[in-house]
Amino acid sequence: MENQTTHQLPPHVFVLFGATGDLARRKLFPALYQLHRKGSLADGISIVGTARSEYTHEAFRDEVHKALKEFVKEDIEDAVWQSFAKRIHYVQGNVDRLEDFERLRDFVLELEQKADHGGNRMFYLSMAPRFFGETALYLKQSGLADTKGWRRLIIEKPFGHDYASAAELNDQLATAFAEEEIYRIDHYLGKEMVQNIEVIRFANSMFEPLWDNRSIASVQITSSETVGVEDRASYYETSGALRDMIQNHMLQMVMMTAMEPPSRLRTEAIRDEKVKVLRSLRRYSVDEVKNYVVRGQYTAGQMNGKAVPGYLEEPNVAPNSQTDTFVAAKLFIDNFRWAGVPFYIRTGKRMPVKSTEIVVQFRNMPKHLYFNQAGNLGPNLLVIRINPVEGMYMQLNVKRPGTDNVVVPIAMEFSQSADKSPEAYERLLHDAMIGDSTFFTRWDEVSLAWKFVDPIAEAFRTGAAPLHTYAAGEWGPQAAHDLVKENPGLWWPVYGDQTPSVETVVSRERANAVEVKY
Ligand SMILES: NC(=O)C1=CN([C@@H]2O[C@H](COP(=O)(O)OP(=O)(O)OC[C@H]3O[C@@H](n4cnc5c(N)ncnc54)[C@H](OP(=O)(O)O)[C@@H]3O)[C@@H](O)[C@H]2O)C=CC1
Numbered sequence: 001m002e003n004q005t006t007h008q009l010p011p012h013v014f015v016l017f018g019a020t021g022d023l024a025r026r027k028l029f030p031a032l033y034q035l036h037r038k039g040s041l042a043d044g045i046s047i048v049g050t051a052r053s054e055y056t057h058e059a060f061r062d063e064v065h066k067a068l069k070e071f072v073k074e075d076i077e078d079a080v081w082q083s084f085a086k087r088i089h090y091v092q093g094n095v096d097r098l099e100d101f102e103r104l105r106d107f108v109l110e111l112e113q114k115a116d117h118g119g120n121r122m123f124y125l126s127m128a129p130r131f132f133g134e135t136a137l138y139l140k141q142s143g144l145a146d147t148k149g150w151r152r153l154i155i156e157k158p159f160g161h162d163y164a165s166a167a168e169l170n171d172q173l174a175t176a177f178a179e180e181e182i183y184r185i186d187h188y189l190g191k192e193m194v195q196n197i198e199v200i201r202f203a204n205s206m207f208e209p210l211w212d213n214r215s216i217a218s219v220q221i222t223s224s225e226t227v228g229v230e231d232r233a234s235y236y237e238t239s240g241a242l243r244d245m246i247q248n249h250m251l252q253m254v255m256m257t258a259m260e261p262p263s264r265l266r267t268e269a270i271r272d273e274k275v276k277v278l279r280s281l282r283r284y285s286v287d288e289v290k291n292y293v294v295r296g297q298y299t300a301g302q303m304n305g306k307a308v309p310g311y312l313e314e315p316n317v318a319p320n321s322q323t324d325t326f327v328a329a330k331l332f333i334d335n336f337r338w339a340g341v342p343f344y345i346r347t348g349k350r351m352p353v354k355s356t357e358i359v360v361q362f363r364n365m366p367k368h369l370y371f372n373q374a375g376n377l378g379p380n381l382l383v384i385r386i387n388p389v390e391g392m393y394m395q396l397n398v399k400r401p402g403t404d405n406v407v408v409p410i411a412m413e414f415s416q417s418a419d420k421s422p423e424a425y426e427r428l429l430h431d432a433m434i435g436d437s438t439f440f441t442r443w444d445e446v447s448l449a450w451k452f453v454d455p456i457a458e459a460f461r462t463g464a465a466p467l468h469t470y471a472a473g474e475w476g477p478q479a480a481h482d483l484v485k486e487n488p489g490l491w492w493p494v495y496g497d498q499t500p501s502v503e504t505v506v507s508r509e510r511a512n513a514v515e516v517k518y
């Protein structure tokens with residue numbers, strides 16, 4: 001175990017609903033284990049898993065051990081595991097039954113009598129969303145939510161299916177928990193480089209004065225995935241890329257890129273600024289959607305030279321399903337800072353590379369004194385790389401060494417080892433445990449995001465926005481390329497795990513590229 005940190009997370013009982021599920025195995029137990037391994041968990045932190053399956057405490061610990069071996073990058077050291085295992089308990093229960101919550105409550109009370117947990121309780125709902133409202137209600141009715149110290153509710157996505165269902169869920173949660181006790185997860189907010197957007201913007205005087213419509217021509221945000229729908233069709237058929245990615249992760253990145261500087265680095269000050277972006281986000285009517293939003297669905301194609309099926313051939317997908325596996329959109333933020341600057345966003349499954357990047361394109365020089373070999377001058381770009389590489393690079397123009405005065409674009413690059421960054425869930429659990437909800441979504445953010453998305457979903461449902469197709473392994477349908485045709489003319493390439501060099505940044509300069517690196 002790493003040295004004990006001086007700042008340990010406060011004691012509490014951590015109750016994990018859905019403890020036998022996929023998310024718990026792949027992300028949550030690995031994140032808890034990492035916090036334990038780093039010495040961040042105080043002695044008085046106990047973990048109680050619950051789900052319908054029958055396990056003894058010992059058998060459940062064995063399951064967790066297997067999950068850690070599969071999903072933690074490093075080897076699991078036996079001594080660390082043994083001490084982590086002591087924290088773990090299991091109580092069988094069905095969230096449809098109040099009496100099961102009462103048994104769980106009695107178990108938690110027993111634990112609290114045996115050791116000091118500070119009277120605090122954390123509840124993590126890692127279950128199908130249909131259980132969220134009822135679980136919150138039973139937490140209250142069973143007395144589990146009656147604590148001597150603090151109580152917090154971490155809730156997984158999706159938060160509703162549209163504005164109406166999200167508002168209904170929020171009302172249900174509000175009967176048992178106050179807004180400041182609710183931690184709505186958006187795991188993109190736990191990513192190192194998403195959190196870094198604020199720092200890049202507000203800690204560098206060379207960027208902030210340029211961060212507006214006088215200097216920036218457009219912003220592009222891409223989150224592309226190589227995987228298809230995998231075995232998640234029963235969920236994905238109800239969400240599509242619009243609800244799965246745009247309503248939450250993509251809009252969060254738009255907010256982080258476009259927000260005003262907060263007056264102080266305080267949770268509510270930051271969230272207030274984010275929410276103002278959504279208030280200024282231009283909403284499209286159902287009829288307008290087709291002009292600004294492109295939806296696509298992948299057909300059979302090639303990924304890395306291997307044939308893969310189309311979405312309609314995937315298991316449990318409805319015949320003739322109209323589900324969107326790709327969405328691109330042109331957004332406008334109608335405030336002083338961003339008036340007239342298009343924010344292009346796109347996300348899709350079965351695309352050529354797995355990558356999340358934000359490309360900020362600066363305006364052209366007012367007059368071109370210099371030209372590259374193609375007779376123009378490439379724009380300056382600031383690219384924030386979120387996944388899988390963590391870093392950023394700037395594309396600048398410099399003179400190629402020699403006497404011919406040719407100007408070439410270069411990429412000045414910074415990247416850090418993503419392996420060293422804590423995983424998003426580790427960071428978010430840490431924040432929830434210290435009571436910092438900055439990187440969780442507040443209800444007004446969620447509700448405004450749904451109000452923006454609802455007319456788009458309606459246009460998709462009614463066919464007012466056509467469903468385009470794209471072959472697996474392509475960058476979405478042609479219509480997505482047409483969206484950017486006028487400005488800037490292309491989607492800037494994203495690189496996945498490749499290091500962008502000038503050779504890849506601007507391919508027409510490939511033969512003559514110079515590359516500057518720190
Ligand atoms: N998996 C992922 O990668 C991601 C998941 N999420 C979200 O996380 C949440 C969980 O997803 P995931 O882990 O994939 O889902 P799973 O279907 O894998 O797990 C669901 C969990 O809920 C338990 N459960 C089901 N019904 C009941 C019930 N009536 N009473 C008590 N427990 C019950 C199941 O255990 P048992 O059958 O033993 O009762 C299981 O532990 C969802 O909200 C999902 O949207 C978000 C992002 C990514």
Ligand SMILES: O=C1O[C@H](COP(=O)(O)O)[C@@H](O)[C@H](O)[C@H]1O
Pocket residue numbers: 223225244245356387
């Ligand atoms: O929330 C989700 O995100 C993942 C993509 O997350 P990333 O961290 O790998 O970029 C996506 O695959 C999934 O469909 C969606 O539910």
